[in-house]
Amino acid sequence: MLQSALSFSHTLLSNAVKPGDRVIDATMGNGHDTLFLAQLVGDSGHVDAFDIQKQALTSTNGLLEKNQIAKNTYTLHQASHDTIAKTVPASEPISAAIFNLGYLPGGDKTVITHKDSSLNAIKQCLDLLFPHGLVIVVLYYGHEGGVEEKNAILQFASQLDQHQFNVMTYQFINQVQAPPICLAFEKRK
Amino acid sequence: MLQSALSFSHTLLSNAVKPGDRVIDATMGNGHDTLFLAQLVGDSGHVDAFDIQKQALTSTNGLLEKNQIAKNTYTLHQASHDTIAKTVPASEPISAAIFNLGYLPGGDKTVITHKDSSLNAIKQCLDLLFPHGLVIVVLYYGHEGGVEEKNAILQFASQLDQHQFNVMTYQFINQVQAPPICLAFEKRK
Numbered sequence: 311m312l313q314s315a316l317s318f319s320h321t322l323l324s325n326a327v328k329p330g331d332r333v334i335d336a337t338m339g340n341g342h343d344t345l346f347l348a349q350l351v352g353d354s355g356h357v358d359a360f361d362i363q364k365q366a367l368t369s370t371n372g373l374l375e376k377n378q379i380a381k382n383t384y385t386l387h388q389a390s391h392d393t394i395a396k397t398v399p400a401s402e403p404i405s406a407a408i409f410n411l412g413y414l415p416g417g418d419k420t421v422i423t424h425k426d427s428s429l430n431a432i433k434q435c436l437d438l439l440f441p442h443g444l445v446i447v448v449l450y451y452g453h454e455g456g457v458e459e460k461n462a463i464l465q466f467a468s469q470l471d472q473h474q475f476n477v478m479t480y481q482f483i484n485q486v487q488a489p490p491i492c493l494a495f496e497k498r499k
Numbered sequence: 500m501l502q503s504a505l506s507f508s509h510t511l512l513s514n515a516v517k518p519g520d521r522v523i524d525a526t527m528g529n530g531h532d533t534l535f536l537a538q539l540v541g542d543s544g545h546v547d548a549f550d551i552q553k554q555a556l557t558s559t560n561g562l563l564e565k566n567q568i569a570k571n572t573y574t575l576h577q578a579s580h581d582t583i584a585k586t587v588p589a590s591e592p593i594s595a596a597i598f599n600l601g602y603l604p605g606g607d608k609t610v611i612t613h614k615d616s617s618l619n620a621i622k623q624c625l626d627l628l629f630p631h632g633l634v635i636v637v638l639y640y641g642h643e644g645g646v647e648e649k650n651a652i653l654q655f656a657s658q659l660d661q662h663q664f665n666v667m668t669y670q671f672i673n674q675v676q677a678p679p680i681c682l683a684f685e686k687r688k
Contacts, residue, residue, distance in 0.1 A: 484666040
């Protein structure tokens, strides 16, 4: 069966991330991606995860503890994802970053990400990538302002220098509910 | 590393096709996909492969013999892919079909596929699919008439009933050379 965009984003992360890597969850939300990344990098790696909502940190911390993830494997930041460059030292490059942009699925559609801070955060993660590292963006856009954010990010992505990055989209094109798009940036060298 | 659209089409086929299946290579060309499919279905399966050019059948037959594929595993048809419905009995459904549309990479760009016969052939293969079977189209469009064929097929694909089919695209969006798009149709039930 064809994978959903969300499931495909995890397949891509599994291929890009290995034990000991440093990685970023730019949109912590309910913490599922933070847990997934923590399991990929293992005790010798590190996940920095970001969310502006205190509730996200509480939920994520609970999920990580429940799954017995070692405390030194992760740092949860109550901060916007566009503060990543201030937080993660450029001397410690990452093999992957994941974004879920739009609203939290199943959550409050009025709490959404915004194109300017999202674009800034994506650029900050691109700057931190190792060669062949991936920045993955799962774009939800079935909400007010969602199409505008999606279009801004796809326009930025389509204009990136092909000698620096490969930019790929994976999406379903015949569905009325605007299912998410999986967008992946691979640093070439 | 991110897979090319061509490489990703093979990953999708590997997931969808199992030994004993009946499958179709709608655009035989140099026979690489016919060989790939023959190896997936094994001696108990069958590949029907189509091309209008006699040279394609000669090359493909040579490639299959060189790789010691059993003769009863494949039938090479010197015929347009829009004769598939006449050739493959509807009583023998398929788990997958693959199309490479446009020109033969590395070959003569004046020998190309055309949107009307390509669309007909795709529809014929969709009718033959098992539930969860895949029709995969690798769309090359960097040639005269290529964009027109691509747009016609994507338009058809985007309007397919989502209760009948999932339609997915995988493509690179920041490259000036118009690299191929991988388009996949999955029958839902």
